[in-house]
Amino acid sequence: MxxxxxxxxxxxxxxxxxxxxxxxxxxxxxxxxxxxxxLLNWYDRNARxxxxxxxxxxxYAQWVAEIMLQQTRVDTVIDFYLRFLDRFPNVESLAIxxxxxxxxxxxGLGYYRRAENLHRSAQILARKDIDWxxxxxxxxxxxxxxxxxxxxxxxxxxxEQVPAVDGNVLRVLARLLCIDDDIGWTTTRRRLSAAADRLxxxxxxxxxxxxxxxxxxxxxxPKTPACDQCxxxxxxxxxxxxxxxxxxxxxxxxxxxxxxxxxxxxAHRNRVxxxxxxxxxxxxxxxxxxxxxxxxxxxxLALKELRADLALGEGLRPTFRGVVKHLLTHRAYSxxxxxxxxxxxxxxxxxxxxxxxxxxxxxxxxxxxxxxRRVLHFLTT
DNA sequence: AAATCGGGGTT
DNA sequence: AACCCAGATTT
Numbered sequence: 001m002x003x004x005x006x007x008x009x010x011x012x013x014x015x016x017x018x019x020x021x022x023x024x025x026x027x028x029x030x031x032x033x034x035x036x037x038x039l040l041n042w043y044d045r046n047a048r049x050x051x052x053x054x055x056x057x058x059x060y061a062q063w064v065a066e067i068m069l070q071q072t073r074v075d076t077v078i079d080f081y082l083r084f085l086d087r088f089p090n091v092e093s094l095a096i097x098x099x100x101x102x103x104x105x106x107x108g109l110g111y112y113r114r115a116e117n118l119h120r121s122a123q124i125l126a127r128k129d130i131d132w133x134x135x136x137x138x139x140x141x142x143x144x145x146x147x148x149x150x151x152x153x154x155x156x157x158x159x160e161q162v163p164a165v166d167g168n169v170l171r172v173l174a175r176l177l178c179i180d181d182d183i184g185w186t187t188t189r190r191r192l193s194a195a196a197d198r199l200x201x202x203x204x205x206x207x208x209x210x211x212x213x214x215x216x217x218x219x220x221x222p223k224t225p226a227c228d229q230c231x232x233x234x235x236x237x238x239x240x241x242x243x244x245x246x247x248x249x250x251x252x253x254x255x256x257x258x259x260x261x262x263x264x265x266x267a268h269r270n271r272v273x274x275x276x277x278x279x280x281x282x283x284x285x286x287x288x289x290x291x292x293x294x295x296x297x298x299x300x301l302a303l304k305e306l307r308a309d310l311a312l313g314e315g316l317r318p319t320f321r322g323v324v325k326h327l328l329t330h331r332a333y334s335x336x337x338x339x340x341x342x343x344x345x346x347x348x349x350x351x352x353x354x355x356x357x358x359x360x361x362x363x364x365x366x367x368x369x370x371x372x373r374r375v376l377h378f379l380t381t
Numbered sequence: 382a383a384a385t386c387g388g389g390g391t392t
Numbered sequence: 393a394a395c396c397c398a399g400a401t402t403t
Contacts, residue, residue: 065398066398066399067399068398069397069398069399070397070398070399070400071386071387071388071396071397071398071399071400072387072388072389072397072398072399073388073389073390073396073397073398074397074398075389075390076388076389076390076397077398108387108388109387109388110386110387110388110389111386111387111388111399111400112386112387113385113386113400113401114386114399114400117400117401143400143401144399144400144401145400146399146400146401147399147400148398148399148400149398149399149400152398164398166397166398166399167396167397167398167399168397168398169398171396184382185382186382209398210398212398213398216398217397217398221391222391222392222395222396222397223391223392223395224392250395250396252394252395253394253395253396255394281385281386282385282386282387283386283387284386326387326388327387327388327389328386328387328388329385329386329387329388329396330384330385330386331387369387369388370387370388370389371387
């Protein structure tokens with residue numbers, strides 16, 4: 001099979017050589033035209049049927065979808081999205097809701113700062129502190145919206161001719177243009193973004209951007225891409241040079257740091273003690289059982305410190321109930337669960353944290369991270 | 382440029 | 393067990 005990639009990528013055939021910056025990727029007008037036509041053609045026949053694609057003109061609906069989709073797979077998002085839009089169908093309903101309820105709909109989805117920023121941005125817009133964004137630049141002024149998300153919203157909902165370069169597009173473009181620099185580097189991302197910017201058409205920019213994503217999800221997958229089914233195979237420089245298996249180049253992620261914690265679940269009658277996590281860190285604003293880093297201490301000493309912090313007096317000895325392992329990108333947690341029934345239900349004093357004694361039903365309505373939700377399975381008695 | 386911020390599906 | 397996902401923000 002004779003590839004067009006070599007000829008079409010040749011700088012000498014580029015229509016606008018002057019636009020290429022230092023180290024920029026030259027794309028001929030013919031090449032750009034080919035990519036646009038073939039990718040959109042493929043998309044017309046292969047586009048996934050996704051909930052937010054039924055509201056393409058609704059910037060709010062696109063916005064919510066794009067925030068949820070940050071670093072999160074489509075299949076994971078769908079159910080969260082449907083529930084969220086059912087409860088908050090527009091920016092006004094979201095703006096007047098308490099953050100706890102927003103977090104409640106977000107629990108299990110991760111990166112909870114996204115929910116805070118979404119809520120905060122909704123309030124900014126509902127209060128009309130700023131005008132409703134009319135382009136990508138306007139969207140990017142809101143907290144939680146970066147270059148990618150702004151481009152996605154503006155291209156899909158507003159029809160603006162801007163790219164939306166996510167991890168998918170970086171991978172596909174690195175292969176298509178045979179870029180073997182580390183796609184983690186700022187310089188590489190800048191070059192690929194510049195290429196994406198030149199490729200996005202004036203007509204149907206939103207469909208075009210989404211077509212990259214569908215292609216990346218269905219054909220140009222991270223491992224073993226289906227090049228024999230790819231509509232851009234003839235334009236793919238990586239394929240022509242036999243480099244697909246090596247592309248994209250990316251430095252390996254570091255291993256997560258192991259963290260061991262003791263969890264002390266205090267119970268009184270049918271209630272358990274929970275506390276709300278402080279703003280800003282992990283699981284910001286979510287509820288959890290009292291827990292403490294073990295570090296180099298023994299479990300019994302860590303538990304003793306935890307009980308001293310809670311200042312709930314002496315009681316019986318906590319009983320060990322099991323371990324919840326919870327893996328994050330940068331941390332590998334193991335929560336060692338201990339259970340202790342108290343004769344009295346007093347609230348800890350002077351901890352600068354919000355504590356509550358709650359029934360199981362009440363706990364169900366509070367936002368709790370996945371790890372501490374799993375702790376519940378160890379407390380059946 | 383590197384670290385931080387969740388959780389889960391694929392390979 | 394490694395990889396990576398419709399990234400943004402802070403350091």
